[in-house]
Amino acid sequence: METFETDILIVGAGGAGLRAAIAAAEADPAARIALVSKVLPMRSHTVAAEGGSAGVIQSHDSLDAHFNDTVHGGDWLCDQDVVEFFVSRCTPELIQLEHWGCPWSRKPDGQINVRAFGGMKIERTWFAADRSGFHILHTLFQTSTKYPQIRRFDEAFCLDLIVDGGRAQGATVMSPATGAFSAIFARAVILATGGAGRVFRQNTNGGIVTGDGMAMAYRHGVPLRDMEFVQYHPTCMPGSGVLFSEACRGEGGYLVNKDGYRYLQDYGLGPATTEPRNKAMELGPRDRLSQAFWQEDRKGRTVTTPQGESAVYLDLRHLGLAKLKERLPLIRGLAMEFMGLDPAEALIPVRPAVHYTMGGIVTDIHTATPLAGLFAAGECSSVGIHGANRLGSNSLGELTVFGRVAGEQAVKFAKDAPAVDAGRLVDQAKASAAKALALRDQKGGGERHSVLRKEMAATMEKGCGIYRLGTEMQETCDKLAELKQRLGQVTLDDRSDIWNTDWIAALELDYQLDVAEAMAQSALARKESRGAHQRLDGFEKRDDENFLAHSLAHYRAGAAPDITYGPVTITKSKPGARAYGALGEQLEQAKKDGTHA
Amino acid sequence: MPDPAKKTIELRILRYQPGVDAAPSFGTFEVAGAENMSVLEALQTIKDTLDGSLSFRWSCRMAVCGSCGMMINGEPKLACSTFLRDLPPGPVTVEPLNNFPIERDLVISVGGFVKKIESIYPYIMPKEPKTVEQGPYRQTPAQLAAYESFSDCINCMLCYAACPQFGENPDFIGPGAMALLQRYNGDSRDAGRQKRLDTIHGENGVWSCTAVGICSEVCPKSVDPANAVNQNKTNSAFDFFLRFLRKE
Numbered sequence: 001m002e003t004f005e006t007d008i009l010i011v012g013a014g015g016a017g018l019r020a021a022i023a024a025a026e027a028d029p030a031a032r033i034a035l036v037s038k039v040l041p042m043r044s045h046t047v048a049a050e051g052g053s054a055g056v057i058q059s060h061d062s063l064d065a066h067f068n069d070t071v072h073g074g075d076w077l078c079d080q081d082v083v084e085f086f087v088s089r090c091t092p093e094l095i096q097l098e099h100w101g102c103p104w105s106r107k108p109d110g111q112i113n114v115r116a117f118g119g120m121k122i123e124r125t126w127f128a129a130d131r132s133g134f135h136i137l138h139t140l141f142q143t144s145t146k147y148p149q150i151r152r153f154d155e156a157f158c159l160d161l162i163v164d165g166g167r168a169q170g171a172t173v174m175s176p177a178t179g180a181f182s183a184i185f186a187r188a189v190i191l192a193t194g195g196a197g198r199v200f201r202q203n204t205n206g207g208i209v210t211g212d213g214m215a216m217a218y219r220h221g222v223p224l225r226d227m228e229f230v231q232y233h234p235t236c237m238p239g240s241g242v243l244f245s246e247a248c249r250g251e252g253g254y255l256v257n258k259d260g261y262r263y264l265q266d267y268g269l270g271p272a273t274t275e276p277r278n279k280a281m282e283l284g285p286r287d288r289l290s291q292a293f294w295q296e297d298r299k300g301r302t303v304t305t306p307q308g309e310s311a312v313y314l315d316l317r318h319l320g321l322a323k324l325k326e327r328l329p330l331i332r333g334l335a336m337e338f339m340g341l342d343p344a345e346a347l348i349p350v351r352p353a354v355h356y357t358m359g360g361i362v363t364d365i366h367t368a369t370p371l372a373g374l375f376a377a378g379e380c381s382s383v384g385i386h387g388a389n390r391l392g393s394n395s396l397g398e399l400t401v402f403g404r405v406a407g408e409q410a411v412k413f414a415k416d417a418p419a420v421d422a423g424r425l426v427d428q429a430k431a432s433a434a435k436a437l438a439l440r441d442q443k444g445g446g447e448r449h450s451v452l453r454k455e456m457a458a459t460m461e462k463g464c465g466i467y468r469l470g471t472e473m474q475e476t477c478d479k480l481a482e483l484k485q486r487l488g489q490v491t492l493d494d495r496s497d498i499w500n501t502d503w504i505a506a507l508e509l510d511y512q513l514d515v516a517e518a519m520a521q522s523a524l525a526r527k528e529s530r531g532a533h534q535r536l537d538g539f540e541k542r543d544d545e546n547f548l549a550h551s552l553a554h555y556r557a558g559a560a561p562d563i564t565y566g567p568v569t570i571t572k573s574k575p576g577a578r579a580y581g582a583l584g585e586q587l588e589q590a591k592k593d594g595t596h597a
Numbered sequence: 598m599p600d601p602a603k604k605t606i607e608l609r610i611l612r613y614q615p616g617v618d619a620a621p622s623f624g625t626f627e628v629a630g631a632e633n634m635s636v637l638e639a640l641q642t643i644k645d646t647l648d649g650s651l652s653f654r655w656s657c658r659m660a661v662c663g664s665c666g667m668m669i670n671g672e673p674k675l676a677c678s679t680f681l682r683d684l685p686p687g688p689v690t691v692e693p694l695n696n697f698p699i700e701r702d703l704v705i706s707v708g709g710f711v712k713k714i715e716s717i718y719p720y721i722m723p724k725e726p727k728t729v730e731q732g733p734y735r736q737t738p739a740q741l742a743a744y745e746s747f748s749d750c751i752n753c754m755l756c757y758a759a760c761p762q763f764g765e766n767p768d769f770i771g772p773g774a775m776a777l778l779q780r781y782n783g784d785s786r787d788a789g790r791q792k793r794l795d796t797i798h799g800e801n802g803v804w805s806c807t808a809v810g811i812c813s814e815v816c817p818k819s820v821d822p823a824n825a826v827n828q829n830k831t832n833s834a835f836d837f838f839l840r841f842l843r844k845e
Contacts, residue, residue, distance in 0.1 A: 039664065041706060042663065043662045043664050047657060095732060098733040103745055104743055108737070111735065142719035145720065163609075206656035206662060307633070338659075416755065483711035
């Protein structure tokens with residue numbers, strides 16, 4: 001087996017991984033950095049983010065306001081010390097991206113332009129038309145080529161971490177192009193592998209978003225935190241789940257039901273004004289909007305699309321062609337190419353689809369996991385800023401803010417870490433390779449893993465969807481346990497070495513089933529409703545007394561995870577009522593009056 | 598109403614497994630209920646239900662990650678945004694992108710392309726260095742427009758599959774990398790133009806282009822690499838002329 005030695009190993013080369021690599025290269029120019037990605041870096045799913053990235057820049061805005069919107073949006077399950085740090089670092093990171101060439105959209109005088117976004121009281125979302133993630137990713141990738149000490153392993157699939165003496169010391173990877181295994185030994189390891197939305201049926205995620213890093217860390221005893229909080233994005237393409245950015249509503253788009261009625265006013269988000277109002281109606285947070293869709297569907301006020309999905313309409317017609325071309329060109333292109341309609345003239349049928357994993361690998365404010373030498377950043381991590389519901393345009397900021405922290409912290413850790421004992425570690429890598437080969441070559445009972453994947457996605461949607469019931473969540477948990485058994489009996493069509501994507505999909509499914517189980521078991525255990533976790537079986541209210549706490553799913557081989565709880569850090573925002581629209585404004589006013597009194 | 602589930606579409610897909618197959622050959626698959634599918638969805642259906650060994654790259658499904666470029670009925674296309682309903686009736690032919698070595702089935706070698714991107718210094722070399730504390734650079738909408746379309750390249754390589762010059766000479770820098778070069782050269786914040794121009798004077802550089810313009814026709818993102826190539830020819834010629842003057 002080929003082996004490599006490096007100081008810092010980064011798994012995942014999307015926004016967080018690339019930002020970490022650059023930060024590490026700048027923090028210690030002598031450090032050797034290995035950057036592993038299962039795809040070419042510019043294919044990473046950061047590429048699909050559309051709307052933009054939040055950072056306070058207007059003179060009437062403040063870090064406190066961004067903090068309050070984030071904590072309020074997260075239904076007080078955010079770690080407030082981490083949110084405070086995060087909002088203070090967003091704007092500097094966005095400026096750094098600007099210096100590296102990110103083509104942010106501008107005002108006529110050449111200053112940065114910002115747009116409104118859901119759940120944000122003041123406009124603070126920096127955007128590059130509606131291709132913000134694409135431009136951030138390409139800017140970071142292209143900038144990373146400046147640093148010769150970043151050694152990329154493009155198209156290398158990570159099979160497992162190498163952990164020895166209670167410390168992460170590398171990873172075992174497989175090259176899809178050849179089927180060859182190698183071991184990369186490192187003094188510090190950063191996971192930046194993205195989310196896990198593909199465990200659900202209808203989702204906005206790319207095929208690669210399979211929770212690999214979450215499962216790897218989890219199997220080595222690192223808890224997955226707050227996994228029950230899965231975000232449904234309210235405006236997606238029925239059938240495929242492809243995303244229509246929140247920027248559509250930030251720019252003034254309406255959501256209407258089958259009768260052309262702006263139904264959000266019936267769900268505590270009104271009043272319906274012609275001009276968009278921040279933190280109201282279409283600019284409410286994603287959890288509330290997805291829940292309103294579900295209610296509207298139950299009332300029979302949705303349409304059924306040719307794909308057999310329920311949908312409401314996104315109305316962008318009043319924005320006019322010129323604005324659509326300038327601000328939402330990708331959206332317009334998707335509607336025209338994929339659905340054969342021009343949003344300047346026609347309504348777009350949309351519905352919620354799974355978009356984002358709020359939870360992930362537990363880390364502290366420095367991105368350090370409980371496993372020494374292991375750091376995590378980006379969607380795969382749970383650093384504590386999203387709580388029970390992430391606000392749109394807080395995830396791209398997370399990639400850069402915490403990607404950078406991870407790179408710097410890993411450099412610091414690597415400096416003091418003892419050298420790796422390659423001789424001993426290679427045996428672990430060989431065992432990981434053998435395990436992967438066993439899945440490929442097992443005789444099995446003739447069942448295809450694609451069947452299991454579809455059953456997993458269907459049961460996650462049924463049991464862990466927008467609204468949840470204890471009985472259905474239990475069924476999902478049972479189903480996942482059954483699927484894990486059946487994975488041991490699948491038969492692959494392909495046992496070859498070169499570009500065996502049948503094999504890679506099976507390995508990804510193995511990761512997905514563990515992550516899905518952590519989600520479902522954490523959901524079942526949380527007997528309250530908060531943010532994106534809403535129950536209809538007697539636990540419809542938020543219960544701060546018992547559940548103002550982070551869930552922690554602990555892996556157990558061959559059994560369901562243990563679910564325990566850890567404290568939430570509350571500093572300056574005491575848990576209060578979470579309201580939007582007119583009621584939200586009243587509460588905010590009352591709070592202000594109270595402070596002044 | 599016709600039942601789309603009954604509609605079956607035939608796909609002829611180029612298959613090749615190195616070490617097993619002496620040469621690539623077509624495999625034929627019938628996909629039921631395919632009328633509203635993209636070519637990518639049809640390939641996924643084949644892989645999930647008929648033959649798990651079929652290999653192809655894909656990810657985002659929304660024409661932005663650039664993974665799923667392939668020849669569809671002889672034209673370079675993104676499989677995710679090419680819909681079977683829009684293709685003429687009859688079997689659909691799917692092959693790997695032209696002009697690249699086939700690694701397996703629809704998977705081609707991408708390493709050479711990535712090296713070309715890296716070779717043109719694809720990053721800002723600041724005109725006036727600034728710290729983060731000093732804030733963002735100003736860039737007017739007109740200055741942004743000067744390079745914005747070139748920054749939209751998704752690296753899908755369709756233009757390389759269409760480019761006759763790249764087909765003749767795999768070392769030709771090619772339309773995608775040229776567009777990226779122009780993206781930075783045209784950026785008001787950048788001062789790296791001279792360094793980049795040096796990379797395109799040579800025999801594999803901008804002058805290899807024979808101005809067919811098909812790169813821009815096949816681009817799924819309207820990047821217009823042919824325009825980038827032209828601007829670079831002008832810049833290259835001007836640069837050459839200036840050098841001549843300097844020598845005097």
